[in-house]
């Protein structure tokens with residue numbers, strides 16, 4: 509029989525060896541001829557399957573809604589400072605991306621993990637939130653610097669509206685909203701934020717679409733695919749901020765002394 513030399517790499521998502529590249533077995537010509545969307549391509553390369561239209565559209569909505577949130581947020585600020593230091597596009601982009609984490613944009617996976625665990629264990633919002641407090645952990649997906657009960661995040665509302673209209677079930681989102689109702693009784697800014705909305709709704713997408721086994725859902729949540737949505741989305745805005753600063757020929761940034769408390 510054939511002797512197969514051992515390989516150093518295993519890859520399962522794409523293949524460039526034939527006449528045309530394939531994403532999860534789907535040839536590029538099919539992707540173009542059938543008018544696949546960016547959401548379809550993400551489904552193939554991240555989830556290794558074609559997802560129904562309402563799911564790919566949801567993925568695209570997440571990307572559009574998270575593409576930018578102005579120049580003042582951590583990521584854009586870093587990118588702007590880096591671009592103004594004369595650095596190139598990739599340096600400016602990654603400098604912004606490096607701020608994505610547990611406080612900013614990168615709380616989606618943890619929100620999904622904690623909401624799923626608390627929901628599946630049947631914890632009441634009170635038990636969940638107070639349990640987190642005892643452990644000294646802020647509830648991922650809850651809280652915002654400028655959004656509050658009286659100044660809701662439109663992105664969250666749009667995601668919820670879409671899911672209500674298209675998802676077969678929104679049980680995780682409903683749970684997240686119950687948690688929000690409880691945290692809002694503690695402080696006005698403890699709203700369900702965009703990370704928490706995406707985290708809980710992606711659980712609904714995974715479990716309600718019938719496209720994933722329970723084991724696959726656990727793996728997706730455990731590995732942490734979902735922060736990838738924010739990273740991908742915000743790259744669009746960070747690239748835009750880089751071009752903006754270059755176009756405006758902005759000089760080296762230096763933070764004003766008056767805005768620093770020098771103290772011993």
Ligand code: ACO
Nearest residue numbers: 610611612613615646647648649650651652653701702703
């Ligand atoms: N869970 C429980 N309590 C909270 C939470 C939370 N998620 N957020 C704030 N609080 C409470 C705490 O008591 C906190 O006091 P502490 O510093 O002793 O923990 C108190 O509110 C003060 O918080 P604020 O100063 O009002 O909050 P801040 O503006 O500093 O933080 C932030 C905003 C970073 C988003 C925070 O709410 C948080 O860490 N949330 C969890 C992470 C998260 O979801 N981040 C994504 C935000 S959306 C985005 O970036 C796209």
Ligand code: LMR
Nearest residue numbers: 574576577581653654702
């Ligand atoms: C964002 O999308 O960057 C934000 O929700 C964070 C912020 O403080 O506005």
